[in-house]
Amino acid sequence: MKSRIKKSYICSDVNDYQINLNLIKSHIPTVGDIAIFEVLNIGKHSTIQGESTRNEKIMVGDHIMAAFGHRYATAQFEGYVPDKIQTEFHILGAGGVIGEVKSTNDKFKDGGPTRLRIIGYVTDSENKIINTKTIHSSQMLTFTGSAATQTKVVLSIGSSMDSGKTTTAAYVVHSLIKQGKTVAFIKITGTAYTKDADLAYDLGASISIDFSKLGFPSTYMCSENELLNLYETLLEKTLLCEPDYVIMEIADGIYQRETRLLLQNEAFVNSVSEVIFSANDSMAAVCGVQTLRSWGIQPFALCGMFTTSPLLIEEVEALVETPIYSLKGWDKEGATELITYSGINKSRRVESSQLFLEVA
Known part of the structure; x- marks a missing residue:
């Protein structure tokens, strides 16, 4: 050896x-x-x-x-x-x-x-x-939903892998930090690699953790109870910083096995304050909203890769009423606003503080 x-x-x-x-x-x-x-x-x-x-x-x-x-x-x-x-x-x-x-x-x-x-x-x-899972088994809590009552959980989901949900989540963290809020980030599903949690931490999250901190090499093929217990345990860990908001990401797309299990679990969905949906293109955005609505979930905003194209934005806004938000302006010095292309006034600027007052 x-x-x-x-x-x-x-x-x-x-x-x-x-x-x-x-x-x-x-x-x-x-x-x-x-x-x-x-x-x-x-x-x-x-x-x-x-x-x-x-x-x-x-x-x-x-x-x-x-x-x-x-x-x-x-x-x-x-x-x-x-x-x-x-x-x-x-x-x-x-x-x-x-x-x-x-x-x-x-x-x-x-x-x-x-x-x-x-x-x-x-x-x-x-x-x-x-x-690795056995090492951390003593830390695992049983899901009750109580941790979510002590903060506001904003869920970032997407149409598929690489749809923009991680970037969206991290920039929401950054925007809220600039308003003086305390924010944490958790990634509940995926495959062990710290890149996503690192980005949220770099953009200001007081605590940024994922499932691998509890010894899960990945969450693929986990049971529904395991996923719910992971959620409770990770969320409880973020409460150490007394966050005003916890931005939470679920990996992959909404049709993926574990994502679907969580989004169709009533107790889980009821513990979430608001949902942001990211999509790659206009069809994914429109069909994603329709699918989520059929599951009883109404995202408060659409984000993701499709917002890099004004033409794709126009296609989506012609078919859905959900506000569409781009990342433009978030990375400017002192910026605390989103640019919205909602409805009849595409130039209207909405401060992120206003946005979260609306969804709180």
Whole structure:
């Protein structure tokens, strides 16, 4: 065994451990199980996010510590933890999520996933495999909805991966901070990687955390109860800063399994003060609003990638009455306003404080 092991972000809480070389012959991995892997070839992932959150270059022959998990990413990989013993696996996510790729977005077909060989499982002093979820299990709360009554939760959702919901959420954080509000951010679903939470923190969130802080390599294929308990636990942690608002993001699009489970759960929806919906294009915006309304959810605003095109904005505003907000002006020195293209007066400026007085 080489002396240096590159520890991925999801394993950052693992310190005292041993490496069992024999368990790979008998143990079928489960979500959260930690192991040591050798890099066999470089595909899509040429770096992993290390325990310090720095992206670390990996090379063929390197040994990395990572955890098994599933992944759902329409723009990258669909992958799962195998239900059988095998020696070769793939990197599903840069935060240290390992599994076996089932489907790949065409843009990564040529390179494919980075391929690994398992060396051994990471075990504790009793020779039990260390599991990232088990490490944090004592912190998990049971969902009651009580945490949400102590703040205002604004939910940022989108039509798909990369629709603009993270940027929208982070800029809402920034706008509220400029008004003197205390704001926190949580990302409740997705695959372990700190980029989204980091952006919200950079833009002013007092606390910015996601599911990986509770040992979840990803939330794909979690049960509805697990998701609700994650929500309660993460929200409770943000209450330490006594936030006026908690901006919360759910990953992927509204048709994705976990997103749909949450949005169709009455107790969850009732705990949310307001919803912002981001979309890639005009059809996604219009159909997204229609779908959400059919689920009993009325977003107070539309945002996202489509707002970069005045033509797409015009297409949407001709079909829906929901106000459309762009990010323009948010990054100006001292700016505390949004630009709205709502209805008959496209030049009307609405201060973000006015906006949130309307939705509070």
